[in-house]
Each structure stands twice: as C-alpha cells, then as structure tokens.
Amino acid sequence: MTARPTAHELIAKHRPTLDQALEAIRTRAYWSPHPEHPKAYGEHGSLDAGAGKAAFDALLGTRLDLDQPGTDDWVGDEVSPYGIELGVSYPHADLDVLLPAMRAGQAAWRDAGPETRAAVCLEILKRISDRTHEFAHAVMHTSGQAFMMAFQAGGPHAQDRGLEAVAYAYAEQTRTPETAEWSKPQGKRNPLTLTKSFTPVPRGIALMIGCNTFPTWNGYPGLFASLATGNAVLVKPHPRAVLPLALTVQVAREVLAEAGFDPNLVALAAERAGEGIAKTLATRPEIRIIDYTGSTAFGDWLEANARQAQVYTEKAGVNTVIVQSTDDYQGMLANLAFSLSLYSGQMCTTPQNLLIPREGISTNEGHKSFDEVTGDLARAVDGLLGDDARANALLGAIVNPDVKARLEAAADLGEVALASREIPNPDFPDAVVRTPVIVKLDAAKPDDEAAYLGECFGPVSFAVAVDSVTDAVDLLRRTIREQGAMTVGAHTIDPEVARAVEEVCLEEPAQLSLNLTGGVYVNQTAAFSDFHGSGGNPAANAALTDGAYVANRFRVVEVRKEA
C-alpha cells in the first residue's frame, strides 16, 4: 500500500519533472519522461506486459465502481473494434447530486495553490504511466488502434500531452506573484502603500467530452489543464471509448483522496445508449469550461449554446499535402504511404487531399507524371502493407461502421488509384481491417469539389490534379479557410513554392510540415515541441498546448489592503 503522501512529499517527488517540462516548453527541444518502449515497464512499481494484460483482462465483465455520489444506475455496452464485448459497466450519475458534490472540494483545491495542484496532477500521471500496459489494451479495444500505437499514443504520448498542459497551467498561474508590496511615492508626503495578495481561482466545473479514436491523447490536455488550474473536472467519455477514461478517473480520484483532497474533484459521466447526455451537461450552469473533440456539427453547437462556458473544440478539418517536387522521391512516397496507412487514416491529422500538378512533378528520379506519382504512391502503400502482420500492426481496426461506410462509398467518387482491401486479423477474426483507398479527382471538374472540400474521415485520400502549383496554393488557402486543417504538408525543392505555402499557413493559420521523407510523419506531433492544431482555422479553436489554452481556465482575484 502507498502511504498517504503529503503535498510537500508530492512536490519534492515531482518538482524536478515539472521543472524539466517547463524548460521543454520554453526551448521546445525533444523531451519526454514517459518511455515509448513496452519493455521499459515492469520495474519501480509499473506493470510489465503480462501484468498489464492480466489487469485489463480482469476488468472485462466487471462493474467499475468509482464510489461516486449520486450514482443512480450502471451503464456501458462497449464492443471493441476487434470484436470483444468489454462488458464493463460504469456509474450513471444523477447530476443534481453529483455536480454539487464536485463543488464541495473546490475551495480546498483552490487554496492548495498551483504547485501542489501540479504535483498532484503529476502523481496522477505517474500512476497512469505505471499502468501504461493496462491502458494500452483499454485504448486498443475502444479505439481500434493496433496495440503498439495504442500503447504509445494512448500511453506515453497522451501522458506527455497531459504533463505539458500541467506545465503550462503552472507557468500561467505563477506569472503573478502570491503577494506584492506596493508603494507609490507622493513627493514630500508619505508614500501610499498597499499589501496585495493574488489568488488563482477556478472558473467552476470543467466538462471534458472524450472522443472515440484518441480517448486519452485528446482528453488529457483539457482534463489536466482544468484540474491544474483549480477546477473540478467531469469526464464525459464517448460511449464507445469509456474504459480508458474511466480508469483515468479512477486513478485521479485515488490520488486526490490520498493527498487529502476531495476525490469528487474528478468524476465520470457515463451515459446510457442514445442518452445524448453531452447537451444536457454542456448547458448546466455549473459547467464553466468545456473541452471537446469530435464532429464539427456538435462543436459548433457547443460554441453557440454553451454560452456560460469557455469552450475549447477540435472539430473536422481537411488536411492537404501539396506535392510539387522532391529530391528524394522514394523517401517522399514512403513517408506519404505511412501517413495514409497509420491507424487506417483515422487521425484528425491524416492527410486527405494530395494536390499534384496535372503535368507532373520533378524529382531526383526525373519527371513524374500525375499518373506516375499516384501509381507509385499506390505501390508504396501496397508495399508497406503487403505483409498481413505488418499491415495489422499499422492499420489497426476500423473504429465504427460510419468509417467503413465512407470507405466503401469513396470508390465511387472518382477513378481509384489504389483500391482498399480487407486484411484478415488472425488474433481477432471479427476486426474490420482495411487498407486505404486513393481516389483520383480533378480540381478543374466542378463535380469533384464536393468530395475533396469536405472531411472524409477514415482511410480515404484524394489525389487531386491541379493546373499549376499556384492553383494548388490557392486551393490550399481556400481549404484551410473554409474547412479548417489540423495539418498541412508540402513537398517542394523550389524555395518560392515553399515560401508561398508557408505564407498561406501563416495567414490562415495552419501547422506546416515541409519535405518529410524520413521517420517523422505529418500526422504526428510531439508534446513540449509541436503544436497540435493552430487554433486559428475552423478545424480547432485551440492549440495543444499554448498559453491561450490554459490562461482563461482560471481568474486571478486580488485582495488589497493598506500596509
């Protein structure tokens, strides 16, 4: 058993990590305290592969009792994209009991101050990190990610993003000192003197609405940013991806209680099938902050209707890669093939539209026509996914029937450059595993516009022929402005083209990766260094993580009196 840690002990334990995180967000050099390799776990209290798998298996078919006030029912019907029924049930909340209970502990959490809150958050993340193998299975069997991706993106990378949010929250709250002595000269008279105190105070209860595909990675920034700034946090998971966030809530409640705080500062709001609890929650007056990842329609609804709250949304977008020229044709093809294949394109950062001049591109292997480029890319994807084991490890499973339906419909949108095919999964015969489809479209054909100027979430890419690179840049601008984009890529050895693409990304604003041909992909970002989204185009109104993401989750109250 862990002895109950005092705030002082938690600060002593975690302050070095916090300081490293603060330095990393300042330099934006590479840093992570969370190992990516599965074999790095198993010592110092962390679960190794076998123990993590056993812990996950032990959860199946159980009731996850979080000991929450106002639990009026037990709900949950998750079915893994790999075919397993999880059979885990979760507390369903009577909001009129749960929400007041969540507020009860806020004054003590506020009074604890930014450093103690950060230390408690880091202890939560440490305990989650120790259970990374267990979480990996939970993420895999809710998102459909392949195991290694679920392990890395759902484990250390998500924990990194959570820690990054804690670091920003701590930095932001400590920009103003706790106290100040103010003395204003008055010529020959005595100065005016005041003693002032400054206290960061929470806005209220924060609501974090989780998504299906990246429950922890997309959920942790908002959860930890709100908690670290003194707010209670209600976690509303996607009904298909409850387990990873329910475990997160469990750990948070355990750590809060051990540290002497009210565990109800973090709670779960699971829902019955079809209940649609998010709208009810989002407009409750107690909810003052909302973090949401999901559809544009509901994100827009939140922004318009949850007017009592600060609303941070990540919505749909259309990601573009302009392909104009390269001095590493094979590297470019391999890099793009990987980007299109990873997690079956079910990332908000996966490229969708590849804009390629119809007269072709210049490469280190000579001129390549539009058809050669698309054919070579199709072969690169085929080569990457030729081995079924490797294909399964890269693709994961299709997360839900909507994605499968979109994939199947995509082949009718234009000439198919690469057909999608089924990959059998020997371990999970019910898993729906599909390779990406690449469809040729033409920017000169008005009928094609509806396809490439809308998000087609899933393993669907469009190779769009454009008349010129100028047209490509114009289409990029229009796409970002109208549809939003989480990522932009470009392959060009022409500095003027690079400059034109960069200018669009600066003006619209969007995050740009140029000429990636190695082991970094446009759809991946690293916490502490890369921003996820710009917060300046329709795909997301916030970036992970910057000052703006944390600064308005709390307010500073000043009390002044004569010295």
Add this chain to the structure above:
Amino acid sequence: MTARPTAHELIAKHRPTLDQALEAIRTRAYWSPHPEHPKAYGEHGSLDAGAGKAAFDALLGTRLDLDQPGTDDWVGDEVSPYGIELGVSYPHADLDVLLPAMRAGQAAWRDAGPETRAAVCLEILKRISDRTHEFAHAVMHTSGQAFMMAFQAGGPHAQDRGLEAVAYAYAEQTRTPETAEWSKPQGKRNPLTLTKSFTPVPRGIALMIGCNTFPTWNGYPGLFASLATGNAVLVKPHPRAVLPLALTVQVAREVLAEAGFDPNLVALAAERAGEGIAKTLATRPEIRIIDYTGSTAFGDWLEANARQAQVYTEKAGVNTVIVQSTDDYQGMLANLAFSLSLYSGQMCTTPQNLLIPREGISTNEGHKSFDEVTGDLARAVDGLLGDDARANALLGAIVNPDVKARLEAAADLGEVALASREIPNPDFPDAVVRTPVIVKLDAAKPDDEAAYLGECFGPVSFAVAVDSVTDAVDLLRRTIREQGAMTVGAHTIDPEVARAVEEVCLEEPAQLSLNLTGGVYVNQTAAFSDFHGSGGNPAANAALTDGAYVANRFRVVEVRKEA
C-alpha cells in the same frame, strides 16, 4: 522634424522601458514611466500646459484628416459636457475600401516580430505622452472629467495601461522560441531530427469600440494588445468621445509610417449621428477581435453575434461595499466620500451599494447606528464638496443627459440621506455639475430590490440596511453572481467577516479592497499591479491585463522540416 527611426533604433530606445514593464508585471510593485504631475511636462519635446492647451484649441472647428483610404464623408458633432461645441470633423469610412487596405500591411507587420512591434507601440505611447496636456483637454471635453482627472486618468494612467498590454503581449509571444532544433533518440539508430520555426501570427483586424467616459483608459489596453500581437486595429470611438481616440489614431499612423510600416494598420471608424456602425463592423468577417466597454445589452449582443471574433467586453456591474466595523471611522468616511464623489460616480468601479447592518456598526468612536453612519457619510461628502472650486475639481461634469435623468429619478427610490445639489462652474456655465445622492434602502423590503440589484450608473449610491453581516455577505454573493461587479469593498476589523467576504470574492470572482481609509480608493487601480475587473463575473469577461487578455489575440504557426 523627427528623422525616420529604424526598427533597430526604436528597440534600442524603448527596450529598457519594456524590460521595466516586464519586471513590473512580474513583481506587481509600483512602477510607471509616465509622470502624473502636469508640471513634469514641457521638456524633451513634450508639450507644457500652455502649449497643450493651445494645441487643443487649434483643433477646434477643424477637419482631422487622417489620410485614410476609403474616406467618403466627414462626420462629427461632439459637444463637450462643459458646453463647448468641438466642431471637429473626422473621416467616415467606406468599409469595403478601408478594411482591405488595413490588411495590406499585415504580413510586414507580422514579419517584423514581437520586439519590433513592441518598440513601435512604445514609440506611439511616447508621442502620446509628450502630448498629454493636449490629450487631457480632449478627454475633459468629451468625458466631462475635471481637468486633473482627465490629465491623469486619460493621460499617464491610460498610457500605463497601454504599455502594460504591450508588455503582456510581448511576454506571451516570446514564450515560444523563434526556432528549435528537435532531436529524438532512436536507440542505436540515428536520432530523428527536425528544424522548427515558430511565428506568432495575427488573427486579422481588431475592432476597438471606445466608451464615452474613459476613451483612452478603457481603449488603450485592447488597442495596444491587438496591435502588439500583429493585428491591424480599427478604432470605433463613442460618438461623444471621438477626439481623444482620433488623436491616438493620428499618432499611431504617423509612427507606423515613419518606422516603415503601413499606416493603415491603425484606422478610425467615425460615424454619422445615429448610424450605429458598431453592429455592422462587429459582424464583418475581417474583424477577428473585438474590445468593447459599455452597456450590458450591447456587450451581450456582441458576445452572441460576433461569433467570428474573440470578444472582450466590459459591461455594467453593481459594486458593493460592506460596512461592518472600523478602527478608523473618520478615515473610512473620508475614503468613501471621495470614492462616491470622484467624477460624479461615473466610473465603472464606483461603489453603488453600501451594505450596512440595520443595528449599526462598531467603530473606534463607539457604536454607530445605521442612521448615524449614513448621516455621517452624507456630512463627509458635503464637507468634501463644500467648496465649489474643489467640488468642480472632483466631480467634473455629468457626461450625458441619461446620467442626469437617472440622478434626478434616484431621489424617488427611497429616503434621501444626502440630496444631490447643483454646483456652478464659473469657467463653463453650461456644464451640468452635480453632487452625489445617497438613498436609503432596505434589504428586507422586496420593493427595494429592483433599485439596488441593477446598475444605476452615475452619482447615485444606496445605503442598504441588512439584518446582519451574514445577510450582507449573501447579498454580496448574489449581486456579483447576477449583476457582476468591477470592485468590491469592505470595512471590517473582524477577521471572520473579512474571511467571509474574501471567500465570496474568490468564489464569484471579484476584486476586493479591504479597509481603505487613506489615499487609495476602491475605484482606482494602478496598471502593472492591480487587475481591473476579474473577467470571472458578469461585469466583464476579461481583466486588464493578464495573460488571458493577450494570449488568444495571436496564434503560433510552426513550420518544421528535417534537419
């Protein structure tokens, strides 16, 4: 003539001031580079009293040509609350010409970077500071403030708030480095390496909607926060208070042009009488940031309708002072009397509701009944304003007929503890100068609630009898939560009462001044140290100035490529 300064020269000139401002917002100790005393001006290129007055006089009856594109008319019909017709006309804009022109220079302004932008903003503030005497008359004859207040609040204090915003903007933009080298170890393989650049980019054109009472003080934070973060700024002054902001725009355009930037980065949008241009402007797609000070109705309209923009509003509120006990009864009375009288109570920070236990309060002069406290406060106000010259210097003029009508109606709301009286102004016979009215109300009478639970902007205060200090604290909480508050005051020597009031202010959130009996008043805040508003209650959704006020006025665009 000023030689055209290079960016480098401006940085060299202003970097020490910027560094001092950055240090001040970190320590929140007293600091200001802008002298408060009128006699401090007249050397080093600044206008002295006579030259400032002459410059103002020379403006009267003229056309203030700002050389703006798209000027299709000349408008302006300002009449001073002191009775003078200003007769100044201003450019009226064809928005379809002006707004595109304002965007033309944004890329160069963005590329100049945060330090150059800060230096240019500081040069603008320096030139405004040099003309403080001229601005003082412009503020006086639009707001109705007495000269000394117009000089100080409209001059150095406003300039301080502008500089504070520049410092926050600079700090926020430079939290992320311009470039980073990222190298991720890959075990025995070569590390993954990327070169990254990070560029703060503007959101677009910012709209600053000025107010009647503090055109510069309330206008400069938003104007300079937006400009320093790379946005163009369109200034829409209140039709009764155009001149101070038109002069500000004039100076900004002059400095921008001299420094090699497009002067159209700052422009004026004056309007015809009754034109109501603010709604049109606020919903233009080019407008991406709005700062507004004024009525709750229009502030709420902006928040609901200007969905394409970040909206920062300061609206109506009801400021409370709880009077429970004091060890300096005379000091308390004098301090409150001054707070109620300054600028005829026409400050968003002036106390409105004085909550006093009906059984009275304990003081260093013994127990004082409710009626004794209100009677003594009335006498303190009378004493303060007994001399007409002093009264004129404190009260200024009633800014507009609405305030006068509210003042006249207030006497019918309850028993009058202090009647308002007219003060003649020998210099300006047409000025409407009035002393404050204090009306007794009773929290136990439901009919009184409508009066004290709504903002009665102007020289009107309510002495509200409450059953107990607990009731006072409860009413304070309700008032802040429902009506908002820019300031809260309390007089108590009981630590438990102080703690209860503080807890309400932490929870609701509001800024609290405790036991002020000397030369600092609840309605005054000092830039670099005090926050103006909390941004956490209905009176304002932002505080002047904190990280949240600047962090979302720009976005950071990352461009990454393989190293």
